Each structure stands twice: as structure tokens, then as C-alpha cells.
Amino acid sequence: MEQIIIANHKMYLNSLQDIDTYIQKLNKHKNQIIVLPQSIYLERFIKNGFTVGTQNVSPEKEGPYTSEISAQAINDIGGKYVLIGHSEVRQNPNKINKEIKEAINNHLKVILCVGENQKEKEHNQTKVIIKQQIKNAINNINEKIIIAYEPNWAIGSNQIPKKEDIQQIVAYIKSLFTYNIQVLYGGSVSIDNIKKLKEMNLDGYLIGQSSTDAEEFLKIIEVVLE
Ligand code: PGA
Numbered sequence: 001m002e003q004i005i006i007a008n009h010k011m012y013l014n015s016l017q018d019i020d021t022y023i024q025k026l027n028k029h030k031n032q033i034i035v036l037p038q039s040i041y042l043e044r045f046i047k048n049g050f051t052v053g054t055q056n057v058s059p060e061k062e063g064p065y066t067s068e069i070s071a072q073a074i075n076d077i078g079g080k081y082v083l084i085g086h087s088e089v090r091q092n093p094n095k096i097n098k099e100i101k102e103a104i105n106n107h108l109k110v111i112l113c114v115g116e117n118q119k120e121k122e123h124n125q126t127k128v129i130i131k132q133q134i135k136n137a138i139n140n141i142n143e144k145i146i147i148a149y150e151p152n153w154a155i156g157s158n159q160i161p162k163k164e165d166i167q168q169i170v171a172y173i174k175s176l177f178t179y180n181i182q183v184l185y186g187g188s189v190s191i192d193n194i195k196k197l198k199e200m201n202l203d204g205y206l207i208g209q210s211s212t213d214a215e216e217f218l219k220i221i222e223v224v225l226e
Helices: 016-029 039-047 071-077 093-105 118-122 126-137 163-175 194-198 214-225
Strands: 004-008 034-036 051-054 081-084 109-114 146-149 183-186 204-207
Touching (some): 004 183, 016 039, 039 051, 071 093, 081 093, 093 109, 093 126, 109 126, 126 163, 146 163, 194 214
Parallel strands (some): 004 204, 034 051, 051 081, 081 109, 146 183, 183 204
């Protein structure tokens, strides 16, 4: 199956010059990746033929919500995906459920982040936590979404879970659905561990900081696609 490679730019790459250099370097793989830039740079990527999404979306249709981004507006300018429930912005479960509904109503594809924190891991609660996160997130939702398994403690930490742990959790997430679902891994994916991750037969990767270094990201993409 085709691999899903997502670049979550977070708040890196903070000048048009950096964005244009990045676009130029990644151009040859633009059809194999999904970029989630800072929203002000979405159009720049779209104009250059990249598939893009946002790092968050409002649960509301419109109104007095300073700093929020509407799903309708994302769809209107040509965005295709939206990342929901990232641990850096995750709030209450009800909000996540509303965000997913709003995204789906506006024809956006949802990438839902789930994962346990350090304490939950130590208490062997990973499966319970993930099941609850997914149950709350997709309450009354039947459309297919993509799930990204991102242990909070692995994000930006240069640590990834053991192979058996990732495989077990990914299989567990898939078992929670009656239909086939794509599950990505995210959290400190880098050129140093991508070969090891590739052995795990994942559906793809959600890559933060390493995706913002064009040279490193190109190398990662090439390993994934080879
Ligand atoms: P990281 O971030 O690759 O920098 O750990 C991943 C993410 O938060 O999506």
C-alpha cells in the first residue's frame, strides 16, 4: 500500500525565503507528501502543486473565535487535510469530536493524533487511554479517518518506542475498527530511525522537526519510498 508521509511544520520555517527554498527542494517529491505548514503559507504550497492541510481546525462554523481557522476556509483555498488532537494543542474530547465533524462536513480528510503520556505509559495505561481518545473523538462519526499514533513522550524527544510496542499499539488501534483504517506513527521520526521504523510495516509517518530540514526530509522520503 502507498505510504502516507506527512510533514508537520509546527512553528518552524518562519520566512518566505525559507518556505521557497523548502518548496524548491521538495518539489520532486511533492506528489508523495502532505505538508502541514503554518497556515499563512498554505497558499504558497498550493500554488506550487503541493498537497496541504492545516495543523488544527475550529470546531465552530464561524463567529467570534479569534485565532481559529474554519474548515470551510481551509477547503475553500484548496486544503485537503487537517490534523486534529495534536498533543501540543489537545484540549477537551468534546472539542475534538466537534472539530472532526466540522472537517468532514467541509470535505477535509482528518488525521487524528492519539497517544499516551509518560505517566500513562509507566502505568501500562496506553491501550485504555488510546481507546478512550478514539471513542470520544469519533462519537457519532462514520466517515473514515486516518489515525496517527504519537506517544506524547516521544514527540521532540529523540526517543521512539520499542518495535514490539509500536506494532502492538498499531494493531490494537486497527482492531478497534470494523473496517480497514490507516495508522501512522509520529514522534521523533528522523533519518536515524526511519529504516528501523520501516521494518514495522506502518501505513505512514507524521514527521515534525525532521520534516522541516529539507535535506533530512528528502533522505527520509527516499528511505520510505525505496
Ligand atoms: P517530532 O514531532 O517529529 O518533532 O517529534 C512529531 C509531531 O509532533 O507531529
